Structure formats: C-alpha cells, structure tokens
Amino acid sequence: MDNELESLLPLPFATFHILVALSDADRHGYAIMQEVAQRTGGRTKLNPGTLYTTIQRLLEKGLIVELSERQDEDDERRRYYRLTSSGKRVAQLELARLTEMVSLGRRAGLAPEEV
Amino acid sequence: MSAASRVPVWAERVYAALLRTYPASFREEYAGEMRAAFRSRWREERQAGGPLGMAHLWLAVLVDTLVTAARTHGEVLGGDLRYAARSLGRRENWSFTGAALLTLALGIGAVTAIFTIVHAVLLAPLPYRDPGRVVRLWETQPALGVDSFPSSMPNFRSWRESARGFSQLAALREASSNLTDGRRPEHVTGFRVTANLWDLLGLQPVAGRAFTPEDDLPGHGPVAMISEGLWKRRYGGLASALGHTLDVNLVPHVIVGIVPQDVGFATGVDLWLPMGRDPELEQNRGDHRLTVVGRLAPGVVLGQAQGDLQRVASQLAREFPGTNQGWSARVAPVRDWIVDAEVGQRLRILLAAVALLLLVAATNVANLQIARAGSRLREIGVRLALGASRARLVRQMLTENLLLATGGGIVGLALAWGCVRAAAAVLPVSIPRRDNLSLDLPVLLVAGLCVGATALLAGLLPARMALRSNVRDALQQAGRATAGGRSPARHALVAVQLALATLLVVCAALLTQSLVRLQQVALGFADPDHLLTTRITRSDTADERIGDNREFFDALVEQVRGLPGVVSAGVSSEVPFGADDTSMTILPALPSASVPKEGVQASWRIVTTGYFQTLRVPLRQGRLFAARGEPRESMVLSEGLARRLWPDGQDPLGREVSLGNRQRFKVVGIVGDVRQLGLKQEPTPTMYMSTSWYLWPTMSLTVRTRIEPAALIPDVRAAVARLDPHQPVAGFQTMRSAIAANAAAPRLNTLLLASFAGLALVLAAVGVAGVVGHTVGQRTRELAVRLALGSTPGQAVRHAMRDALRMCALGILLGLGAALALGPAFKSVLYGVGAYDPLTLLLTAAALLAAATLACWLPARRASRISPCVTLREG
Numbered sequence: 001m002d003n004e005l006e007s008l009l010p011l012p013f014a015t016f017h018i019l020v021a022l023s024d025a026d027r028h029g030y031a032i033m034q035e036v037a038q039r040t041g042g043r044t045k046l047n048p049g050t051l052y053t054t055i056q057r058l059l060e061k062g063l064i065v066e067l068s069e070r071q072d073e074d075d076e077r078r079r080y081y082r083l084t085s086s087g088k089r090v091a092q093l094e095l096a097r098l099t100e101m102v103s104l105g106r107r108a109g110l111a112p113e114e115v
Numbered sequence: 116m117s118a119a120s121r122v123p124v125w126a127e128r129v130y131a132a133l134l135r136t137y138p139a140s141f142r143e144e145y146a147g148e149m150r151a152a153f154r155s156r157w158r159e160e161r162q163a164g165g166p167l168g169m170a171h172l173w174l175a176v177l178v179d180t181l182v183t184a185a186r187t188h189g190e191v192l193g194g195d196l197r198y199a200a201r202s203l204g205r206r207e208n209w210s211f212t213g214a215a216l217l218t219l220a221l222g223i224g225a226v227t228a229i230f231t232i233v234h235a236v237l238l239a240p241l242p243y244r245d246p247g248r249v250v251r252l253w254e255t256q257p258a259l260g261v262d263s264f265p266s267s268m269p270n271f272r273s274w275r276e277s278a279r280g281f282s283q284l285a286a287l288r289e290a291s292s293n294l295t296d297g298r299r300p301e302h303v304t305g306f307r308v309t310a311n312l313w314d315l316l317g318l319q320p321v322a323g324r325a326f327t328p329e330d331d332l333p334g335h336g337p338v339a340m341i342s343e344g345l346w347k348r349r350y351g352g353l354a355s356a357l358g359h360t361l362d363v364n365l366v367p368h369v370i371v372g373i374v375p376q377d378v379g380f381a382t383g384v385d386l387w388l389p390m391g392r393d394p395e396l397e398q399n400r401g402d403h404r405l406t407v408v409g410r411l412a413p414g415v416v417l418g419q420a421q422g423d424l425q426r427v428a429s430q431l432a433r434e435f436p437g438t439n440q441g442w443s444a445r446v447a448p449v450r451d452w453i454v455d456a457e458v459g460q461r462l463r464i465l466l467a468a469v470a471l472l473l474l475v476a477a478t479n480v481a482n483l484q485i486a487r488a489g490s491r492l493r494e495i496g497v498r499l500a501l502g503a504s505r506a507r508l509v510r511q512m513l514t515e516n517l518l519l520a521t522g523g524g525i526v527g528l529a530l531a532w533g534c535v536r537a538a539a540a541v542l543p544v545s546i547p548r549r550d551n552l553s554l555d556l557p558v559l560l561v562a563g564l565c566v567g568a569t570a571l572l573a574g575l576l577p578a579r580m581a582l583r584s585n586v587r588d589a590l591q592q593a594g595r596a597t598a599g600g601r602s603p604a605r606h607a608l609v610a611v612q613l614a615l616a617t618l619l620v621v622c623a624a625l626l627t628q629s630l631v632r633l634q635q636v637a638l639g640f641a642d643p644d645h646l647l648t649t650r651i652t653r654s655d656t657a658d659e660r661i662g663d664n665r666e667f668f669d670a671l672v673e674q675v676r677g678l679p680g681v682v683s684a685g686v687s688s689e690v691p692f693g694a695d696d697t698s699m700t701i702l703p704a705l706p707s708a709s710v711p712k713e714g715v716q717a718s719w720r721i722v723t724t725g726y727f728q729t730l731r732v733p734l735r736q737g738r739l740f741a742a743r744g745e746p747r748e749s750m751v752l753s754e755g756l757a758r759r760l761w762p763d764g765q766d767p768l769g770r771e772v773s774l775g776n777r778q779r780f781k782v783v784g785i786v787g788d789v790r791q792l793g794l795k796q797e798p799t800p801t802m803y804m805s806t807s808w809y810l811w812p813t814m815s816l817t818v819r820t821r822i823e824p825a826a827l828i829p830d831v832r833a834a835v836a837r838l839d840p841h842q843p844v845a846g847f848q849t850m851r852s853a854i855a856a857n858a859a860a861p862r863l864n865t866l867l868l869a870s871f872a873g874l875a876l877v878l879a880a881v882g883v884a885g886v887v888g889h890t891v892g893q894r895t896r897e898l899a900v901r902l903a904l905g906s907t908p909g910q911a912v913r914h915a916m917r918d919a920l921r922m923c924a925l926g927i928l929l930g931l932g933a934a935l936a937l938g939p940a941f942k943s944v945l946y947g948v949g950a951y952d953p954l955t956l957l958l959t960a961a962a963l964l965a966a967a968t969l970a971c972w973l974p975a976r977r978a979s980r981i982s983p984c985v986t987l988r989e990g
Contacts, residue, residue: 029148030155047179048149048156053187056141079148 002093005086008061011094014046014054019063019083019091026067028078029055055081063087122154133177136184138191139506195514202515211487212519215480218878219523219569222476224530225469225871227554227562231535232542233462234558235551236454241379243449244317250417251452252284252407252424255443259700259716262445266407268393269400270431270439274407277427280420280446281409285312288396288404289695290388291813293654293843294349295362302652302845303345305363305386315410316379321346323357323372330371330389339368340387343376363388364654364812380453382550400438401776408449421446441713453547460943461864468619468871473565475615475875479882480519480573482608484512486889488577509578516574517566524566528554531562543859576604605886606918610926612879613967616872617930618937621959623872625945626865628955632947633858639789639798640691641731645682646850647824648690649831651842652813665810667838672725672816674834680822685725686806690815691791692853701760701802704771704779709762714775717756717800718791721809727751727786729819737768737784740805747808750780755788756800772802780804793857795946824849864944876963880970887919888974898978899986908979915978916971923967927960 011019021027021035033046058064064087067080083091105111130153134146153176160172203212240246252274254264266274266286275284287308294301310326313319321343330338339361341349350356360367363386374387396402411420428444488495498508535552542549651671653664668686675684689695700714724739735754750772752760757767767782774780780802788798820827828847835844855862891898898911906914938950948955 030152033152033156045156045175047175048152049176049179049183051152052145052149053141053183056145056187078151 005090006093008090009094009097014050016094017044018054019087022064022081022083026080026082028080063090122157126157133180136180138188140504141187143504195511196518198511199515199518211483215483215519216523216526218476218479219520220526220530221874222473223524223527223562223565226473226565227527227531227558228534229465229469230561231531231552231554231558232538233466236462236546236548237459239551242377243379248411249316249449250409250411250446251449252409253445254403255445256441257443258441258713261716265403266405267400267403268396268405271405271407273431274427278424280412280415280423282412283311283315284407284409285309285315286390286405286407287312288406291652292363292386293652295841300841300843302843303385304383305388306384307388307390309390318375318378320372321375322354325372326389331391337366337368338371338389339363340372340374341370342374342385345385346373400435417446457943458546461860464941464944465864465867468868471615471619472871472875475612475878477569477572478608478612479878481576482605482882482885484573484577485580485605486885488580512578513574517570520566520570524562528562543856543863545860580604606922609883609886609919610922612882613923613926614929614933616875616879617927617963618933619872619875620963621934621956622941623869624955624959625948626868628948629946630861630865633794633861636794639732639787643850643854645820645824647818647820647827648815648850649844649847650813650815651844665806668814670838671835674838675818675831678830678834680820680827682819682821683725683729684816684818685729686723686814686816687726688721688811688814690817691789692857696792700775702773703760704773710760715759715800717802719802719804721806721811722803723806726817729817732789733787735785735787739784745805745807748780749783749805751784751786751803752782753788753801754785755798756802757785759800876966880966883919883923883967883970884974887916887971891915891974891977895981895986899981899983902981903983903987911978912975916975920968920971927963931956931960
C-alpha cells in the first residue's frame, strides 16, 4: 500500500497544501483556498483552475472524497471534501520526505541561524 | 450581500468564457464550483486593494486557467488514447484494427505518393527569382493552326527593341556537341544562350561567372559554361576546372562558369555556350530556331504583355510581308511550356482518382466502425448509465479514429516514400521535373490533412449514432442481438462506396481502351522490333566540310550494312519517335485555288534511299533517291502531303513545289504516311529531301537487323571508330523502346488508375459484404420466422440481400451519372474512344453489378442455412 502511495511523491505543492488544509476539517473549494492563504500568511493563493484540477486528480486517486452538497453561509450550494486515510498517509509520507531533506541540509551546515 | 461586493456581469461573463477552454466533461463537473470560487476571490481582492490587486487577480486567473486547461485536455486525450489503444489492440478486435489500418494506409499512402509527383511537377516553385513573372514567347500562324512555333533571330531582336511588356527577353537554341580534350570523346546536350538568360531567370552560377554580352563579340576567345554534373563527372568538382580549356566540336573553349543541373526547364543539359553571331541565323527572318523566354515588366500582367507583343508582331508582318505575313505571337507562363497540358491533366486526373480512393477507404472504415458500434452498444450503454456524457463518448470515438488514421498515415507515409523512390526510376522521361520528387513539408501537410479528414469522415457517423442512442435502448438492443438490424446509414454508405468505385472503374476502363487503341495504330513502317537508331554529330560543322561529312555517312552505311546480322541501313535528319521535329510551309509552284495561299505546314527530313528501305516505308508512286548523283532539287512527298497539295487528284510526279524559304523542288516520288511524332499524333504530312541537297552536322543512323537490335550496338560503335576514332556515338535506341517510351505516360497512367479502381472495387465489395453479413446476423430471428412460415431458402437469401443490392444498384447509377458529368475532364487524355462510349459504360455497369451481387450473395448464403427450429427455440 505504502509503495503505491510513495510512487505519488514528491507531491506538487498545490496538492500538499490541499491535503494539509483538509487535515483538520471537511471544507469546500473556496474554504480550501482561504485556509491555504491563511496558513501561509497570504503568501500562497490557489487559483480556481489549479484548485479544481488538483481536486479532480485527488478524487480519482482516492486521496479525498466528496461529501453531499451543503449550504454554506453565503447561501450557495457547495461541495465539501474530506481527507481519506490514504490521503492522510500520503501527506505523512511527503512530510517525512521533506523532514529528511531538512535534516540533510542541516547536517551539511546549510541551515540559516534562526531555523 | 451588499451591492458593492456583487461581481459585475462582465466579469462573470469573461470568467465563463475562460472556463470554456476546459474539456466539456471537466466543465460539467466543476464549472459551477469554480465560478463560486472565482466570485469569492474577486470580492476578496475588491475589498483588499485597488486596481493593481484586480489586475494581478485577472492575470493570475488567466494564466492559471490556460495552463490547467491545457493540462486537463492532455490528460483526457492521453486517457482516450490509452483506452482506444487498449480497445483496438484487444484480440477480438485484431481483424477490425488490421483491416482499418491497411485500408487507411493504402488510401493515405496513394494520395501522398501521387501528391508528391503533382507537387514536384505542377506546384513547387521553379528555381527562378519570382518565377510567376517568367514567360515563354511563341510565334504563331493562326491560319495554319500553328500555335507554338520557335522564333527567328531577327524577330527576337525586333521584339526586344519594340515590346514594352517585358523587362528582359532572352533566347536559346539547341547546340548539342562533341567534347574532346584528350579524354574519351563525349556527346553532350547543349544550348547556345544570350548572355542575359541567367540574370533574367535569376539563376546564379554554382562557381565562376555567367556570360557577358562581350562573350558574343568576335575577337573574344570562345568560352563555355558546363553543368554541375559534367563538372563533377569530368573534373571531380575541382575549382581548377574554371579556366580549363575544353574542345567543343574541335574548337578550344575556356570554361568560365558552372551552371546548376536543374535550370527549371531541363535537367539534362551539360554544355552552355554564348549565342554568338551566326550570319545565317542573324539575317534570315524566316529561320525559326530560337526558344524565347521573357520576364514581365513590373506591374504588367500577362494579358497586357500579350497585347503588346501582338502589336509588335503585326507591325513586323506589315514591315516584312515576305517572311512575316500571317505570323503573330503569343505569351504563356513558363510552366505551360515546361509541363505540357496533357501531362498536367493526367496528373490532375490521378490526384482526383486517389482522392476518391481515400474517400472509399474512409467510408469503409466508417462502415466497419458502425458495425462495431452495433456490437458495442452494451459498452456504450454501460458508460452512458455510469454517467459518461454523450460529448465524452463522441470525443472518445473520434480519438479512436484519430489513432487509427494516424497509424494508417504513418504506414501510408512509409508506403509513399517507397513509391516515390521507385517513381524516380519508373516515371517516363516525358514527365518534366521528375528529378525533384521529395516528401517535403507541403507533402507532409497534405498527408496530415488526409489523416485528420479520414479520422473525421470515418468517425463522425458512428459517433453520431452513439450520440442518438439512449441508455435503455442501448442496453436492450445489446441484450437482443437478433432484433432490428436495418441500418439506413450503413446502406447509404454502401451506395456512396459503389458510386465512387464505379466512377473510378469507368475511368480506368476508358483509359485501358485508349491504351489498347494507341498500341494498335498503324505506324507507317514495318516491324519496329528489328530497328536500331543512333545519333551521330560530326564535330566539324563548317559548310565547306559538308562533302566530307556526306562521304563519312555514306561510308558508315556501307560499313554497317556489311556487319553480320544487319539487313539494311540508312541515314536521316530525324527518326520517327525521335525528340525533335523540323517543319516548314510548302506550296505548289503553280498557284491553285484549292490550296490556301499560306501553304501547308509540313515536316521535312533529309534522308538517304536506304532510310526508306530500312524502315520499309512503302513507295506508292515514282521513285526513291538515287544512291549517287541525285539532283539537289529532288523531293519525295508523303501521300498525305501530296493529297493536300493537289486535292483534285492531279498526278504530283514531276510537279514543282516552293518552300517557305523560297527554295524550289521537284517531286520525284510518293511514299506512305509515317507517324513521325508519336502514337497519338496523326501521321504528319512530310517532305523528304536527299542528302545531295544538304546535310546536317547531326544525323541519325537507322539499322534494320536480323537479330536482337540492341546486340548490335558494340559492332556499330566499332564501325564508327574504324572510320573516325575521335567520333563519339550517343543515344543508341531500339525503335521498340522509343515507341514504348512514347506510350509510357499513358501506360503508367492507365496502370495506376486501374490499380486504384481495382482497390476501390475490392474495398467497396468488402464493405457491401460486411453490411449484408451483419444484416443476416442481426435478422436471424426474422429470417427463421420466414422459413418457418414456408419461405424457401432461396427466398430467404434473396430477402437478406435485397436492401443492400438495391443500394448497390443506386450507387452504380450515381457513379455512371458522375462519370457522364465528368466526361469533358478526361477527353484530352483519351484516344480512339469517347468519354461517353456507351459500350464501355454498359459493360462497366454490368460488371460492377455482377461484382456487387456476388459480394451480397456470399454472406447472404448463410440465411439459407438457418434452422428455424433451433433459432426460434433459442430466441
């Protein structure tokens, strides 16, 4: 199972951000955009094209699932997405990969002072 | 929500337009969500910042949309291609895939190969600067029906001075020569040209310099330019060849420049000499020997140049009535001179034929696809039930056809490449520019176009049928393969295929008949299988050497006649089916009311008596020339010419005639008519002069043999060398091969067209058989009921094939109608048979109907073997 999921690494940055945004709550598309912007201090803003083509791919791979439509506070019907266990596992594997990269860089003395 | 934060309509519209760049399937799924997300982003930016923030948003959204849309399209296409490849590669589809690939490869390959030739000959620009402005000028004599005659030097000079429609005029004339410079003597094709020819055409020498006007002046040492081919062959392509001295007809010439091998109007010319000043040519306005080309003056169109040239010609006719009365002139695009009208028409017909073949091929694949779609209804139904949109299914089916057509196109290109390589060797010499065949960009574009067009043609109809079916029908029909079965679309395709095949078969039948008639024409001389000809150019061309040259040829005939295996030999200025013709006007010396005052345009030949005996041209009246001491003014006429000069049936013997050059001759004999120019050209009226009148430096030797004529070549070569070791001999040809070469273009044309027609017929028959077979399979139950109710097996078979056969008959009728409508287009390539020949049309229709009936009957036979009991119990 892990082997199959590992073949998806490294994750495109939009994919990783979306998985992270869904890690603590089910969200609809725009909410994912807001969450990503908030978590990155406004440095990363996903556009609708990138967001939904990525969502489509994540759905196809079974990393997220779609929930039935719900009304949000804007009174618009919206689709909500939830992270699956595979999705969570892929995000963990990516995190482990990134961590290893960071420690690799540290050991080489490349880490800036404040990190 | 406040009015201020509402997204304006225009922004919604722009974003909706951007969303259209995504595949329909993606749009259906996500467009609503994306619009909502966009609205939220828009409001956010609106609140946060000014115009700069908005501009940033639009730019980001635009780039994001285009990039992700392209990627999504790629993914959908990739998925479709993988799906199509899997589906086509499945074992049960192998026969379909193979048949479709082969059909398309043949169609696309044939179109590509023929288009390569059409492109090289008719379309590719000539190697000139601004080639559309280069023209050929002809002299004409409307009263005699002469529309393409060479010009005389004085007329050329007058045109050059007075015609204002041209920025330049240049002239050239044939000057094939013997080369001797210590190496093996060699005979080469050459031209004398005015110095401005290269500048006019815009052709640069490969090395060295072009001629200058000074090269024509007396006192300047003789110079020559040679072709790239001769340069490489004789001098290894070394720069040191420039400045080297080359003996041309025993006169030393300095090589000053190298000419590209392809000069547009010829590729086989090796020697180029300055026009020089030949006193006879300079002064005689009636001596028509020059090829004149021109470049239209800036802003002048062909029609204006034509009017201007005619004005000059009529002025010359008034000024020099003795030589120019009745003469006019015309201008034509230079390509019309290089590619004669018949060659162009043949190529266009071939191209049309392969286009039809491709259409039949595409129709066949469409037919196969529809049959497959019938058996794929369950798959389609399942996919529709699972929520696939119709657009998605159409796209999927078109992708499958695109994959098939691309595969067919690749195999077709490989086939075309092979054909084009073979064509370079097989194409008859009468097709100009055949050395320039290549699969270049325009050809590849056409092949690509064929791939796209066939994918659409073969895919649209099956896809439309899939679009129309609904889930329930699809699933139901798939469950009951025995019901239904009538498919009007497939039957219509059968009619189209038969119509196209009929058109091609009619065309091929007419061409085959023409070819047969062409090979049965009376030549006017006997047993061409035992004749050998060769051309011999004497190097010393001075007039005072004529006597010596006459002695040389007389001695040569004696030598050759003594060779074992030789029956007879003779000498003449031209031979039948040779490359050239010489003609002049001739008139009875006593004016006659029944002969036009301009006279009769007739070919003229200088011959020895041995020439008539060797060809076995029958003597009708009087006598042939005496071997020695023949008076200079003796003349022999062909019987056709005698009839035209004395139509009242007077005895021509002993009468005097006067030629266009004012010389007078006396008729001593009448011989049979000979086809001089070609199988297709009627025998030309011909006058024969004896060698005691004049002798050209280049004469042809004709030998009749008892053995295979080609076997005699070494002996004849040796006989020439015994008389003059420095005399080159070139252009041995058997009369059989000369006649074959003359019919080569029609033969190749007929062969190709017959193959295309045969292929189209086979494809159409396969298509018909497929439809009938499918019908029987689909209607087994209905046929079983009929048999159970008392139909005989024969009636069942007839019933099964009835619909398809009706469509075949309709198709054949349509094809005949099309053939009748297109008749005028092939009139010019037919010989001895009309485009509306009723017998051909009738026989073709009957043969096609028989073939169609067979194609229907073979699969329909299955209907007679249906067992009503078994079928109805199982059903």
